[in-house]
Amino acid sequence: MSRLIVVSNRVSPPGPEGAPSQGGLAMAMSAALREYSGMWFGWSGQSTPAYDGKLSTQRANGVTYATMDLEEQDIEEYYNGYANRTLWPLFHYRIDLTQYERSYGQGYERVNARFADMLTPLIEPGDLIWVQDYHLIPLGRELRMRGLKNAMGFFLHIPWPARELVLTLPRHRQLVEALFHYDVIGFHTEEWKNAFLSYILQDAGGMAMSDGRATAFGRTVLPKAFPIGIDAKGFAAMKQSAEARESYDRMIDSKGGRRMLLGVDRLDYSKGIDERLLAYERLLNESPELKRQIFLLQISTFTRSEVEAYQDMIARLDAMSGRINGLHAEMDWIPIRNVHRMHGRDELAGIYRAADVALVTPLRDGMNLVAKEFVAAQDESDPGVLVLSRFAGAAAQMRDALIVNPFSQEDVADAIRRALAMPVEERRRRWRALMEGVERDDVVAWRDSFVASLEEAHVGGKTRRARIAAARGDG
Numbered sequence: 211m212s213r214l215i216v217v218s219n220r221v222s223p224p225g226p227e228g229a230p231s232q233g234g235l236a237m238a239m240s241a242a243l244r245e246y247s248g249m250w251f252g253w254s255g256q257s258t259p260a261y262d263g264k265l266s267t268q269r270a271n272g273v274t275y276a277t278m279d280l281e282e283q284d285i286e287e288y289y290n291g292y293a294n295r296t297l298w299p300l301f302h303y304r305i306d307l308t309q310y311e312r313s314y315g316q317g318y319e320r321v322n323a324r325f326a327d328m329l330t331p332l333i334e335p336g337d338l339i340w341v342q343d344y345h346l347i348p349l350g351r352e353l354r355m356r357g358l359k360n361a362m363g364f365f366l367h368i369p370w371p372a373r374e375l376v377l378t379l380p381r382h383r384q385l386v387e388a389l390f391h392y393d394v395i396g397f398h399t400e401e402w403k404n405a406f407l408s409y410i411l412q413d414a415g416g417m418a419m420s421d422g423r424a425t426a427f428g429r430t431v432l433p434k435a436f437p438i439g440i441d442a443k444g445f446a447a448m449k450q451s452a453e454a455r456e457s458y459d460r461m462i463d464s465k466g467g468r469r470m471l472l473g474v475d476r477l478d479y480s481k482g483i484d485e486r487l488l489a490y491e492r493l494l495n496e497s498p499e500l501k502r503q504i505f506l507l508q509i510s511t512f513t514r515s516e517v518e519a520y521q522d523m524i525a526r527l528d529a530m531s532g533r534i535n536g537l538h539a540e541m542d543w544i545p546i547r548n549v550h551r552m553h554g555r556d557e558l559a560g561i562y563r564a565a566d567v568a569l570v571t572p573l574r575d576g577m578n579l580v581a582k583e584f585v586a587a588q589d590e591s592d593p594g595v596l597v598l599s600r601f602a603g604a605a606a607q608m609r610d611a612l613i614v615n616p617f618s619q620e621d622v623a624d625a626i627r628r629a630l631a632m633p634v635e636e637r638r639r640r641w642r643a644l645m646e647g648v649e650r651d652d653v654v655a656w657r658d659s660f661v662a663s664l665e666e667a668h669v670g671g672k673t674r675r676a677r678i679a680a681a682r683g684d685g
């Protein structure tokens with residue numbers, strides 16, 4: 211079997227006890243690499259005063275973790291800058307928060323070239339290279355420029371936005387052109403893929419071919435939807451761990467017979483947390499009989515705290531939950547438990563299991579793994595209800611959730627009322643259908659379908675090139 215080389219912005223080597231680190235992409239990639247004795251390459255998360263070509267490697271569970279440090283200026287311009295102040299907001303339709311700075315774009319190109327310099331000597335012929343996410347779009351082009359002929363795929367974990375938004379990005383053409391150096395470009399959904407194709411057809415003068423491939427900039431690539439899943443088996447096992455049982459018992463105890471609504475998010479403006487709190491407040495105003503019967507546990511863990519938009523959001527969220535609590539709380543009841551602490555994954559599984567309703571209401575989200583984790587953590591006999599935004603990629607697969615428009619407070623409040631009143635037979639029926647999908651379309655299925663497409667596209671491409679060359683009589 212070929213080696214699989216995964217490249218992502220951050221690499222998460224296993225913790226001290228051999229346990230994989232936390233986070234959606236980290237969990238997915240550890241699970242995806244397990245059977246490939248492959249390598250995971252990327253930034254260590256640390257800074258260095260000056261580049262010295264140093265690579266740190268560590269081997270665990272058959273996977274080699276190779277990391278490099280970045281200089282402060284590169285972290286600022288590439289990571290905090292182009293990745294998190296330009297591409298992330300723009301691709302999540304927050305053009306109002308998008309910052310276009312030339313220095314960010316230069317830092318982005320510089321770090322991608324640096325990644326390519328460090329990675330190229332580690333690659334052997336026959337290795338499959340799989341680049342993850344918006345931080346590393348130009349990496350494929352950089353690797354090709356250094357002579358690599360390997361099969362190379364790219365996966366975008368966030369939405370691809372409407373072409374009108376892409377057009378606001380200075381040098382958008384160069385960014386998109388860079389993607390055509392890969393053999394396959396993966397998206398979570400058909401919707402994101404079609405948005406990409408719409409740019410290719412209307413703005414890049416490209417063509418869609420009948421076999422699914424697209425041609426532009428003199429190159430051909432396969433854009434395709436590969437919906438990511440969770441490690442469903444691992445999650446089901448984790449639900450039974452001592453830590454998960456303990457946090458479940460603690461939650462049941464502290465619920466005191468009330469019904470629990472749950473939100474779990476990285477603290478990010480794309481997740482619709484403000485809008486969710488306002489919808490919940492509306493529910494309390496419209497249905498005062500529910501007061502004391504319910505509460506909302508909102509877990510929002512800090513990320514990207516160097517970026518101003520996130521600092522603003524923390525302040526806004528804390529003020530909002532404080533205001534709602536002040537207005538509605540009683541001496542022995544608080545409507546919102548606003549928690550920023552990071553929980554262990556086992557602990558989180560116990561919390562999901564104790565919840566009656568999950569509120570997964572992002573304004574825009576590539577997929578959303580929390581929705582899938584919540585489903586996997588439920589008890590078959592008494593499952594909770596998933597309220598899911600139409601604008602999460604997950605909504606395309608999880609049709610048995612209560613699908614809502616997160617921009618409408620009324621819509622979300624109605625869905626919460628409906629979830630709370632849902633008879634157990636309907637909850638079971640919906641949960642079974644959702645669980646079937648979570649188990650079938652898991653992270654291993656995601657990896658296998660991507661890798662299979664990559665191998666096929668690369669071999670197919672080679673064969674085609676050979677045929678064309680033969681027809682021309684030059685080889």
Ligand code: GDG
Nearest residue numbers: 232233234367438511552553554555575576577578579580
């Ligand atoms: C990007 C895309 C796409 C959260 N709080 C804690 C904690 N988490 C974990 C969750 C989940 C992960 O973080 C969040 O994953 P999401 O998929 O919801 O969102 P992003 O981080 O924005 O991920 C997204 C994903 O990439 C994969 O392609 O689905 O659309 O935006 O796994 O459980 N984990 C722990 N403690 C916490 O307190 N341990």
